[in-house]
Amino acid sequence: MNQAVRPEQLGLTPGKTKRSQLKLNTVQRSRRLSVAETEALGAALEALRAEVVASLGAADAAYIRKVQQGVRYGEIGSRALLMVGGWVPPLWLLGTVGLGLSKIVENMELGHNVMHGQFDWLNDDSLRGSTYEWDNVCAGDNWRHSHNFMHHTYTNVVGKDRDVGYGLLRLFPEQYWVRGHLLNVPKMVALALWFEWAVGIHDLDLIRVLRQPDGRERLPEVAGPFVHKIRRQLLKDYVFFPVLAGPMAVPVLAGNLVANIMRNVWSFTVIFCGHFTQTVEVFDKSCLVNESRSEWYVRQLRSSSNIEGGRLLHFLSGNLSHQIEHHLFPDLPANRYGELAVKVRALCEQYDQQYSTGSLWRQFGEVVQRAALYSLPNPAVHHLQQVGRWLKRKSG
Amino acid sequence: MSSALPNATFLARPRKLAQSWADRWVRPDFADFFLSTLNPVWRLHQPAARIVRVQSLGSDLVELVLQPNGHFVDGEAGQFVLVKVCIEGVYHTRSYSLISAPHERPLRLGIKLQGRVSRFLAKAEGCVVELSQLQGDLVLRSCADPVLLVGAGSGLSPLLALAAEALQQGQSVRLVQFGRQPLHVPQLQAWLSRYGDAFGWQWLDAAEQRFDPACLSALPWPWQSAQTYVCAPPSLWMAVQACWQQAGMESRLHCEQFAAQTMAAESTSVQPVQLLRQHREVAVTGTLLEGLEQAGLHPAHGCRMGVCNSCSCLKRSGTVRHVLTGEINTEPNVAIKLCVNVPVDAVQLDL
Numbered sequence: 001m002n003q004a005v006r007p008e009q010l011g012l013t014p015g016k017t018k019r020s021q022l023k024l025n026t027v028q029r030s031r032r033l034s035v036a037e038t039e040a041l042g043a044a045l046e047a048l049r050a051e052v053v054a055s056l057g058a059a060d061a062a063y064i065r066k067v068q069q070g071v072r073y074g075e076i077g078s079r080a081l082l083m084v085g086g087w088v089p090p091l092w093l094l095g096t097v098g099l100g101l102s103k104i105v106e107n108m109e110l111g112h113n114v115m116h117g118q119f120d121w122l123n124d125d126s127l128r129g130s131t132y133e134w135d136n137v138c139a140g141d142n143w144r145h146s147h148n149f150m151h152h153t154y155t156n157v158v159g160k161d162r163d164v165g166y167g168l169l170r171l172f173p174e175q176y177w178v179r180g181h182l183l184n185v186p187k188m189v190a191l192a193l194w195f196e197w198a199v200g201i202h203d204l205d206l207i208r209v210l211r212q213p214d215g216r217e218r219l220p221e222v223a224g225p226f227v228h229k230i231r232r233q234l235l236k237d238y239v240f241f242p243v244l245a246g247p248m249a250v251p252v253l254a255g256n257l258v259a260n261i262m263r264n265v266w267s268f269t270v271i272f273c274g275h276f277t278q279t280v281e282v283f284d285k286s287c288l289v290n291e292s293r294s295e296w297y298v299r300q301l302r303s304s305s306n307i308e309g310g311r312l313l314h315f316l317s318g319n320l321s322h323q324i325e326h327h328l329f330p331d332l333p334a335n336r337y338g339e340l341a342v343k344v345r346a347l348c349e350q351y352d353q354q355y356s357t358g359s360l361w362r363q364f365g366e367v368v369q370r371a372a373l374y375s376l377p378n379p380a381v382h383h384l385q386q387v388g389r390w391l392k393r394k395s396g
Numbered sequence: 397m398s399s400a401l402p403n404a405t406f407l408a409r410p411r412k413l414a415q416s417w418a419d420r421w422v423r424p425d426f427a428d429f430f431l432s433t434l435n436p437v438w439r440l441h442q443p444a445a446r447i448v449r450v451q452s453l454g455s456d457l458v459e460l461v462l463q464p465n466g467h468f469v470d471g472e473a474g475q476f477v478l479v480k481v482c483i484e485g486v487y488h489t490r491s492y493s494l495i496s497a498p499h500e501r502p503l504r505l506g507i508k509l510q511g512r513v514s515r516f517l518a519k520a521e522g523c524v525v526e527l528s529q530l531q532g533d534l535v536l537r538s539c540a541d542p543v544l545l546v547g548a549g550s551g552l553s554p555l556l557a558l559a560a561e562a563l564q565q566g567q568s569v570r571l572v573q574f575g576r577q578p579l580h581v582p583q584l585q586a587w588l589s590r591y592g593d594a595f596g597w598q599w600l601d602a603a604e605q606r607f608d609p610a611c612l613s614a615l616p617w618p619w620q621s622a623q624t625y626v627c628a629p630p631s632l633w634m635a636v637q638a639c640w641q642q643a644g645m646e647s648r649l650h651c652e653q654f655a656a657q658t659m660a661a662e663s664t665s666v667q668p669v670q671l672l673r674q675h676r677e678v679a680v681t682g683t684l685l686e687g688l689e690q691a692g693l694h695p696a697h698g699c700r701m702g703v704c705n706s707c708s709c710l711k712r713s714g715t716v717r718h719v720l721t722g723e724i725n726t727e728p729n730v731a732i733k734l735c736v737n738v739p740v741d742a743v744q745l746d747l
Contacts (some may be wrong), residue, residue, distance in 0.1 A: 065485065123731070
């Protein structure tokens with residue numbers, strides 16, 4: 001039960017709350033389930049979870065340790081290559097791409113999954129979810145709060161899940177339009193290039209903090225961990241390693257910058273494909289009141305979409321290509337999502353729930369489409385959609 | 397030979413500088429990874445040891461011989477150490493008593509073969525394990541009183557260490573073991589022949605008698621004037637405590653109990669939860685999170701439904717039940733989610 005949320009907290013009157021998700025404009029592709037069906041689906045998913053938990057063992061432990069070692073040696077090797085052969089363009093490229101891949105895997109397959117507590121059962125202090133610090137400007141504690149708690153609990157609830165648009169972009173008609181949204185697409189490009197900074201500042205909710213009367217006094221306390229992490233990351237990538245490299249300082253600095261941008265763009269792409277394709281739903285705050293665990297499962301299902309691809313895609317995306325499975329079972333080791341996907345898909349077919357999936361190009365194309373379309377206010381969007389339908393009738 | 401880093405004194409200052417720099421700027425696990433590739437027991441701060449030899453002490457007792465790195469600090473006789481070992485990818489922690497004298501190297505630990513971890517360690521020669529520093533309050537009190545030791549089973553390990561230390565200091569020592577058969581007989585006989593009247597020992601057959609004032613008065617030694625040290629399972633400890641309480645001699649009684657697996661049946665009644673960092677105890681009904689909040693505390697939490705991991709904290713000992721899956725967890729030193737676990741017996745949290 002979502003006991004954390006009471007009607008009064010959402011500005012709703014207790015006892016007079018209508019559980020209505022149909023008010024919203026989002027296309028409903030999943031059949032509305034009865035209470036009994038919801039509970040049955042929830043129970044089936046719990047059974048899947050129990051099955052995986054019972055089978056966790058040496059193979060899963062070995063997998064994550066291999067990833068951890070791969071990241072360590074990959075980073076050491078790439079940085080060494082940059083420091084030794086930085087002025088030789090092919091070597092610089094190799095070192096930079098290697099470092100970028102190492103950062104991607106460390107952030108997505110290792111860091112994000114470990115911080116969810118997926119590997120807490122190993123009792124390994126270097127893989128403990130509550131204390132892991134990742135190679136990213138975002139402080140671990142801020143991420144744990146904004147992602148593990150806020151995003152996974154209030155997924156796609158407009159007004160509660162601040163990941164919707166990241167406070168910058170308008171991606172759904174339910175979001176209130178302001179003139180700044182006309183710049184959706186350029187903002188998206190900037191967000192992609194500097195994504196780790198957006199992620200880092202995201203949890204601070206600075207606009208809300210500064211609006212409060214004691215906002216300015218609280219700012220050092222709120223921003224403290226982030227500032228501390230910024231200092232560490234900047235010193236590491238842009239001072240320490242370049243200085244250590246001596247004559248190779250410039251290629252090392254350039255390589256580190258490009259590797260960070262590589263990681264930013266890739267993680268932005270994968271993360272935005274997870275909840276902002278054409279077929280996902282958003283929800284009204286009222287759905288949170290007295291939401292049962294089964295209803296939480298169904299909301300996770302409807303607000304997430306997968307990316308189809310081979311093993312390399314799954315690995316490089318930190319298994320976030322299995323976004324649906326990740327949102328259903330965020331604390332199960334991500335290497336198990338592939339086998340779970342088959343069973344979850346079967347359950348969706350059984351209960352007439354959409355299982356949103358598609359290739360990377362298609363999914364990301366839909367995200368870009370959303371950003372472009374909803375940069376306009378809703379009346380303009382309706383006109384455009386009417387024009388679009390007219391053109392389609394004309395041609396077909 | 398193994399140590400944290402070369403121990404030569406002329407390297408002490410640069411070593412200290414390197415350590416403080418590493419503390420500030422390098423992730424501890426990366427520093428340990430780097431050091432351990434050079435030498436498996438080298439660490440930045442963590443005491444670690446290689447299992448050099450495993451010797452059987454008869455019945456189901458085993459002696460583990462460990463060569464520690466330079467971070468392991470001497471303690472006192474009678475203390476125990478936490479051993480953390482990796483079995484099939486998962487780390488398990490257990491406490492074992494030091495049998496060897498505190499300054500002696502290599503270390504010797506006494507282990508009773510009773511579970512997964514102990515059986516693994518018994519076959520783990522060459523393995524590297526992580527250690528805590530020596531801890532525990534069962535140490536010799538500094539006074540001239542004779543020493544009386546009462547113990548059973550694996551509890552005899554710390555008592556033997558206390559006996560060795562006390563005998564070396566010239567104190568008079570008496571040992572009472574309680575069990576189905578006498579243990580460590582060769583060692584005890586050796587002490588008898590070496591120290592003569594200063595040492596005495598007796599075995600009481602657990603099958604034939606209970607520990608009560610009658611059997612206590614049957615002992616041929618003046619136990620009232622002694623400092624008594626006990627390390628035993630709960631049943632024996634309670635019996636000894638009752639006898640001493642009856643005689644009003646509690647101040648001369650000292651005990652150590654390992655995290656006891658209590659026989660408490662699974663219940664939803666009030667359970668005591670000890671918060672180690674805050675040095676306080678809270679009575680909890682319902683989930684750990686609800687109980688702590690009712691007591692006026694504010695542990696970190698998030699979704700309150702077992703998903704986001706915000707309330708995850710270390711359970712040092714005790715038994716908990718997961719409210720959603722029904723799973724019972726008795727392992728020491730594991731992370732649990734406070735919002736979905738109910739204490740089944742006394743629980744210690746690292747909070």
